[in-house]
Amino acid sequence: MLKDTGASVRIYNLAKSLAGLGNNVHVVIPGDEATLERDGRLEIDRIKGLCPNPVLEFFSNLLGVLRPTSLFFYDFLFILRTCRIILKSNVIQIEQPWSSGPIILLLTKIFRKPLVIDSHDVFQALRVNKNSLRKIVEVFLEKIAYKCANLILIVSEKDMKYLIKYGIQQDKIVIIPNGVDTEKFTPLLDTAYIRNRYDLKDFHMAIFVGNMEYLPNREAVRVIEQELAPRVQSKVKNVKFLVVGRAPPGFGCCNLILTGVVENVAEYLAASDVAIAPLFHGSGTRLKILEYFSCALPVVSTSVGIEGLEVKNGENVLIEDDMNKFAVKITKLLEDKALSARIGKAARELVISKYDWKKIGEKLNTACFFIRK
Numbered sequence: 603m604l605k606d607t608g609a610s611v612r613i614y615n616l617a618k619s620l621a622g623l624g625n626n627v628h629v630v631i632p633g634d635e636a637t638l639e640r641d642g643r644l645e646i647d648r649i650k651g652l653c654p655n656p657v658l659e660f661f662s663n664l665l666g667v668l669r670p671t672s673l674f675f676y677d678f679l680f681i682l683r684t685c686r687i688i689l690k691s692n693v694i695q696i697e698q699p700w701s702s703g704p705i706i707l708l709l710t711k712i713f714r715k716p717l718v719i720d721s722h723d724v725f726q727a728l729r730v731n732k733n734s735l736r737k738i739v740e741v742f743l744e745k746i747a748y749k750c751a752n753l754i755l756i757v758s759e760k761d762m763k764y765l766i767k768y769g770i771q772q773d774k775i776v777i778i779p780n781g782v783d784t785e786k787f788t789p790l791l792d793t794a795y796i797r798n799r800y801d802l803k804d805f806h807m808a809i810f811v812g813n814m815e816y817l818p819n820r821e822a823v824r825v826i827e828q829e830l831a832p833r834v835q836s837k838v839k840n841v842k843f844l845v846v847g848r849a850p851p852g853f854g855c856c857n858l859i860l861t862g863v864v865e866n867v868a869e870y871l872a873a874s875d876v877a878i879a880p881l882f883h884g885s886g887t888r889l890k891i892l893e894y895f896s897c898a899l900p901v902v903s904t905s906v907g908i909e910g911l912e913v914k915n916g917e918n919v920l921i922e923d924d925m926n927k928f929a930v931k932i933t934k935l936l937e938d939k940a941l942s943a944r945i946g947k948a949a950r951e952l953v954i955s956k957y958d959w960k961k962i963g964e965k966l967n968t969a970c971f972f973i974r975k
Contacts, residue, residue, distance in 0.1 A: 607813045607848070608889040612722055612780055613697055617644055619963020620970075628687050632674035649684060651677030665735065668815050668850075675702050688713060693970050695720055695755075699747030700740035710750045716973045719751040722780065723884065724761040725768070752973045755966070758910030776969050779910070780889050781959040786868055787896035789950070793873035800859055802873075806841040806936050808834070809874040809899075811867060811890045814849040818883040825880045825925065827855045833929035838936050846870050871897040876935045876942065879907035880928060892957050895919075895949035900935045900942040902928060912956060918948035 613629065621627045621643040633648035634655070640646075651674035658670035667673065674680040681704060688694060694709050695718040696702045709715045725744060748754055748770050755778040756762055762775050797803050810826055812819035823845055831843045835857075846861045854860065864870060871877065877894035881904055891908060894901045895918070901908075902920045915921040920935070922928040935942045 608780075609697065609722060611889055612720075615781060615783065615959040616720075616778075616963060616966060619959050620967055622960070623963060623967050625967070628691065630684055630687060632671040632680060634671060647687065649680055650674070651680030653677045665739070676704060681705060681708065688715065691715065693718060693973065696747065700743040703743045703746065706747050706750050716752045717750060718753045718755060718970065718973070719747050720755040720778075721748075721761070722757050724756060724764050753969060760910060778962060778966050778969070779957060780892060781957045781962040782889070782892040782896045782953050784896050784950075784954050784958050787871065787893050788868070789872050789898040789946075791869055791872040793869060796869050796873040800842075800844070802842055804840060806838060807844055807874040808841060808876045808878055808932060808936070809844045809846065809870060810878050811846045811871070811893065813847050814853055818881050819847070820853070821882060822880045823855065823858070826878065827858055829925045830878070830880060830929050830932065831857055833926070834932050834936070837933045841936060844870065844874065867893065868897060871899055874899060876932055877901045878932060879903035880925065881907035892953055895953045895957075898946035898950040900945040901949060902931045902935065904928070913952070918945060918952050920945070
């Protein structure tokens with residue numbers, strides 16, 4: 603299972619946490635070919651549907667869907683193959699509620715299985731989709747999913763208010779925040795390889811992590827390229843800006859280092875001096891922020907980038923929405939090592955106490971126990 607987006611990281615870590623608590627967990631993913639991975643009580647099934655690739659490509663282009671295989675959720679053969687896992691399961695959790703309409707109706711109307719909807723980006727289509735047809739379809743399907751669900755998982759208080767505004771019952775909503783593997787994401791990593799690979803031995807490093815196929819992340823990178831990097835580099839001569847994550851074809855920047863997808867993001871974070879999140883759109887909470895924190899990196903973020911997290915401005919993060927002042931704060935952290943160390947240390951203490959995946963998995967396990975009864 604590729605863990606190269608925020609959604610896939612959340613799915614994998616929640617599943618791993620539940621398996622670690624003694625549950626048999628199956629993760630079903632639509633794919634080009636059928637594969638199976640096992641890790642103790644965790645089984646990851648990649649299932650292929652009947653629809654040929656050219657047809658998937660046609661409809662994905664029409665609807666603006668980035669991963670054509672996600673359309674397998676509407677493929678009869680994919681649904682049939684998935685049923686063998688559904689039938690032996692006690693609780694079914696669906697990710698991305700707009701993508702699973704037929705399966706949701708099958709679960710609730712035919713099999714009568716307890717249904718959990720994990721909504722880590724509530725009504726995303728209303729904010730980021732420019733394709734009007736896709737927006738209408740996704741919002742419609744998402745509303746159906748929420749109505750059918752026994753339990754809805756969201757990541758912040760703001761998302762809860764958003765759902766209640768749209769008429770969803772509050773008593774079936776529970777906050778299961780995003781988390782981080784605090785043992786994997788640690789500042790105690792050997793970073794010489796990263797600095798040597800990009801010739802950064804004598805440079806400060808500012809880092810941004812994100813999937814650039816997601817519009818808010820692309821917007822953030824353009825802000826870094828056109829506003830933040832030039833302003834910081836005019837004050838701090840030996841600083842480079844690193845952008846880590848998947849990028850769509852043709853995406854490039856003239857004065858940033860784009861790494862693409864990397865094997866171990868934690869190494870890149872541990873090698874950096876400051877992390878940034880100049881985000882202005884999106885909902886939920888950002889896994890990237892928690893990963894920054896876990897590596898004891900001092901972070902500068904917009905209020906949107908940090909929303910949903912229990913942070914204190916000036917104590918474990920610096921929050922700024924004005925890009926001139928944002929650049930000033932990056933510069934301050936690069937020049938003031940004591941300030942950087944203090945904020946980074948407080949940030950790591952925060953995630954260890956509140957946002958470790960193991961603790962979050964325990965909360966989800968308790969919530970699922972009650973809907974099984």
